[in-house]
Amino acid sequence: MTDSELPPLNPQDEAALLARLANTPSPPIPPAVSQRVAAAIDQEAQARAEQEEANVVGITRGRRGFRVLAAVASVAVIALVGVAVVPSLTGSNSDFAAQSLNACTVAADPAADLTPVMHESGQRYAMADFSDQAMGVMSEPAPECDQPQGDEAAGSQVQATNIMAEKMPMVRSCVVAEMVGRPIHVADMADFEGKPAVVVVAGAPEEVVALDCDKSQPAVLARKTMTE
């Protein structure tokens, strides 16, 4: 017999049925079930606590990383001021060239194991993958830091750094004007799509910007924000 075929309950029967249902005692939860569910809840609480602890460690590491970046930026600014502003004030480019050789030494705090800021990598950056190229440059030490310190090597370094010295004040003002307030990880004087350009890695998360610094106002040639 289907539900639709069931005879309707008269009010008296319905009242008796409702009373009977209401008087049916509720079965108490068996201790084994109670313990099992409580254990599952405790397990969830423990997993949540471990997850929160892991998150705190992650945040701490992130903050530590940010502090390292900030330290890099601070040292870089000091290095830039030391190698660019002071010589320009004294008008001694030859002195600057010699100081520029030491720029990576100044920037690379041995205690902090920091990378140098200024590069002249000779990279030919392309629009398609300039950000990857720049991140690769950032992960490497500045070329002049790794070169041998013999007389022959020193000659090529002086030549290279003289080019840097000529461009440095302009590059510095160009980069600082564009990247104002952001920590600069790398500024690579190189080539972008066949034209001289400065490719800068700055900020957190890192942003890679290709700049045309040959003009009075910096022109952004390309920009990409790096995401994890």
Place this chain on the structure above:
Amino acid sequence: MSETVHEDARADDQLLRDHVAGDPSAFGELFRRHQDRLWAVALRTSRDPDEASDALQDAMVSAFRRASTFQGNSKVSTWLHRIVVNACLDRMRSRRSRPTVPLPEQGDYLAPDPRDPINEHVARITVHDALAELPEDQRAAVVLVDLEGWSVEAAAEALDCPPGTVKSRCHRGRARLAQVLGNLAPPTPVSTTKPTNPEGPQARREGGQS
């Protein structure tokens, strides 16, 4: 069932807020406070104690994780009951797609308690068996409204359907129950008053713990 004295004086909604804020013991206290009612609903909805046990555990873990989504538009206990009912229905639907052969015995939970009057045990086992004859949607409505003493509106909220649907399911479920229980003598004494749940949403609306 006797009232349990809880050492934790926090209201349900406060416990849930504390749980979301990171209190590791708040949700456990919430479960301890409502475990008997939640179990009764799970058992009566599922019919099978193993299924009810699994559904209750699933529901509590789900509620633990989803606590931050609780909007506060209903009582915490209503929210918990709704999750339990839905967990039971989900498991039944899942089991329906994977049919199994039921065990003949009902389990220890129905074993006679020597302290209980015989009539009480008879009433429990027969109503339980009769409920098993109902389709799951009718059974859930009858369990919440007629056995747990919820209002039609609260049951509709828990079952996520209009109040009219709950009324209709209860009406048909009662007709079926009357037929199944027809040959059994009513337990004595018979009260003709409408059932109320001392810990349920209906009673709590009248000033109980939220």
